[in-house]
Amino acid sequence: MRASLQLARAGLSVCVLSKVFPTRSHTVAAQGGIGASLGNMSPDNWEWHFYDTIKGSDWLGDQDAIEFMCREAPNAVYELEHMGMPFDRNADGTIYQRPFGGHTANHGEKPVQRACAAADRTGHALLHTLYQQNVAAKTQFFVEWMALDLTRDADGDVLGVTALEMETGDVYILEGKTTLFATGGAGRIFAASTNAFINTGDGLGMAARSGIALQDMEFWQFHPTGVAGAGVLITEGVRGEGGILRNSNGERFMERYAPTLKDLAPRDFVSRSMGQEIIEGRGVGPNKDHILLDLSHIGAETITKRLPSIREIALRFANVDCIKEPIPVVPTIHYQMGGIPTNINGQVVGTAKGHEEVVNGFYAVGECSCVSVHGANRLGTNSLLDLVVFGRAAGNHIVKHVKDMKEHKPLPADAADFALSRLDKLDKSSSGEYTQVIAGDIRSTMQKHAGVFRTQKLMDEGVKELEQLKERVGHVHLKDKSSVFNTARVEALELANMIEVARATMVSAQARQESRGAHAPGDYPHRDDENWLRHTLWFSEGDCLDYKPVHMQPLTVDTVPPKPRTF
């Protein structure tokens, strides 16, 4: 919506397709904040943010893209403020900012207050602000339309998508001079997830099926604090406001693992430390399988003012009142660092004969893309920032270049054939398995074989299991063949995207023989910059892998060279 706003304001004809009403996109669930070095509450500058993001990424992030994002951040936030986004305020009227994991002053000295927040409903505020601005600018919304496949011509240029109107079951070809994916993440390929049910990686599936590689898919973030047993997120903002993780002895164990940042170390670090406590028998509960998040010392006033939804989530999903009692939490899948490779204009880049080449007419922004600012591990608050900074940049790039395109390229005669044949197969199915059985098996395979702690053996087995699951996805039985609002058909189509993302993840992970960021196989406990300081590219056809260099050169400042990561 940040990109479409640029287009609509420039007077272009723009249509936004969404599986759900736009304000129900997963962004609505974002709680903690959006990162920008405003320095409203403690001294800060964009270079510290830049440094923290590179270190957080375990040096896999592209330093040119990270510089662009961190420099643009304050402007992007002020722009939202001027659009009317209801941020919390300090007494002097400036935007309220809280500390967040991995965000520090002066290159790791101490936590800094950088997360601009609207209570614990920042994403809600952001999404509604952008929706309203789009309505005012006359963006057209096609609500409850599901894109099925990309249309590419013989030159490989993207000319639009085929899409299913859920209300009628009709399929359309949508033709555009440019197509931009902002289709979000795929956290629902795992069994325990903080993600919405619609996060099935459709954009990644469509790109992969059309021959575009997916980048760095082995890197999945486990958020340290999902409600144990339920998966619902408890924002890192809770620890930003002073919350503490404790093991079964009541010990604040993060002091041992990260003496400086403690509970506010980056997420990969905290999740593994929690996992270690559980493995060593200091987990909490009858099965010793979770950790406690204690905020009872923060006080009722701060909790009710700054974290009202967290109190409600804890009450409803864990049956505890966090003003008095700790919340049971466990690391839960949260965010995909990888995605469709793009440059800083949001243009999708493929690789041809060893060099990067733009895919004409195709852009990607947000969690479905990999620009790559998050590398091997994202810092909290940097995703909402990624959306608005690169959404705006992509919008500007489209506005500038679409004017030179006098007319649409001709559609190939077979533009809809691929999508129609996939639908036809479902509609003709008379036997086979149900979607949800196969989806459930994908989720448990991913959870077991690509979790917080990975081993070569687990990943090798995982690849084999997914080969069988891919076979099974090809034989789904769609029992209900009706047209109007047939959610069973939609779920069967989502399954075809989930399996692409799952294979991309497992095959990319199996090959990477080092520990970096969120990817930590026990067989290779160390980071290996000599062999693995490079991005993975996975191609669906034949499960092929390729690699490309990390952009170590920022735009205007000096490279931050790789160092050991301690907090």
Ligand SMILES: Cc1cc2nc3c(=O)[nH]c(=O)nc-3n(C[C@H](O)[C@H](O)[C@H](O)COP(=O)(O)OP(=O)(O)OC[C@H]3O[C@@H](n4cnc5c(N)ncnc54)[C@H](O)[C@@H]3O)c2cc1C
């Ligand atoms: C619980 C939770 C809390 C979070 N908190 C924070 C936070 O505090 N700060 C932060 O920076 N990040 C946070 N994140 C991460 C961040 O919210 C997400 O990465 C980000 O919002 C993703 O935005 P997006 O625009 O890429 O995708 P989404 O917001 O997921 O939107 C995807 C859109 O694409 C549409 N779509 C998908 N497939 C199709 C299809 N086939 N056809 C048509 N439309 C389709 C969907 O309908 C939806 O409208 C959080 C994530 C979660 C899950």
